[in-house]
Amino acid sequence: MQQVTQKPTSGAVAEEWRRRADRTGLARVMRASQPVELAAETTARTRRLVTEFLRSLGPIGTALEIGCGMGRITPTIAERAGAVTAVDMTPRMLALAEENCARLSNVEFEQLRVQRLPWRDKRFDVAVCVWVLMHVLDENEVAEACRSIAAAARHLVLIEYEEADIPVGRFSRLRPVEEYLALLPGSRLLERRELHYGGDRSFAALIALDGTR
Numbered sequence: 001m002q003q004v005t006q007k008p009t010s011g012a013v014a015e016e017w018r019r020r021a022d023r024t025g026l027a028r029v030m031r032a033s034q035p036v037e038l039a040a041e042t043t044a045r046t047r048r049l050v051t052e053f054l055r056s057l058g059p060i061g062t063a064l065e066i067g068c069g070m071g072r073i074t075p076t077i078a079e080r081a082g083a084v085t086a087v088d089m090t091p092r093m094l095a096l097a098e099e100n101c102a103r104l105s106n107v108e109f110e111q112l113r114v115q116r117l118p119w120r121d122k123r124f125d126v127a128v129c130v131w132v133l134m135h136v137l138d139e140n141e142v143a144e145a146c147r148s149i150a151a152a153a154r155h156l157v158l159i160e161y162e163e164a165d166i167p168v169g170r171f172s173r174l175r176p177v178e179e180y181l182a183l184l185p186g187s188r189l190l191e192r193r194e195l196h197y198g199g200d201r202s203f204a205a206l207i208a209l210d211g212t213r
Contacts, residue, residue, distance in 0.1 A: 007137050008170055016171050018090060042197045046159065046204075047076040049193060050128060053157045053206045054080040056191070057126060064124040064153055066114050067132030071097030077128055078104045085124070087112040115141050117148040127153035131202070133180065134160050134172045142175075146183035149209075156184070156207040163201040177203045186210030 063081035
């Protein structure tokens, strides 16, 4: 279901996330109109899904979190991985994540966009990307982001909206998992689940990547 009517510029998207970082609590990374209880319960369910996918991969040496936001999923990844690199494009979000994850000695934070992941001489065992690619609105940019992820990681935990009863707004675009699989070079779907909440439906996918660069 397409929600975008007029595509914002990349600068407008960056400004939107700067504004969101000034909100309080989970409203920074989830719909501000949703009840606090729903946001908290959905976050807990999301953490459980990520944990189950990561556990199925066995020992994880290195993990990449793409779009870490305020660090709400970061501790979950850090529990399963020896070393975590968490990236986000918004300085204020990164500052919040560093504050929220100060006790985690195996996490490093970097300011990066998913379309510009710099790693070419190493690959992470797994990348985790939760409700991030839906905010990459341009088709060329999302294709570049998927190529960048496939070059950087051997596996991908991907959670994205597929359907929403309430329109998600001009800063989001809903895509089915098949569209992402088509854009991820050498991708293979290992497992798919669904996450329903507040009238919305997201897919949660564990994807193998063959390293095509």
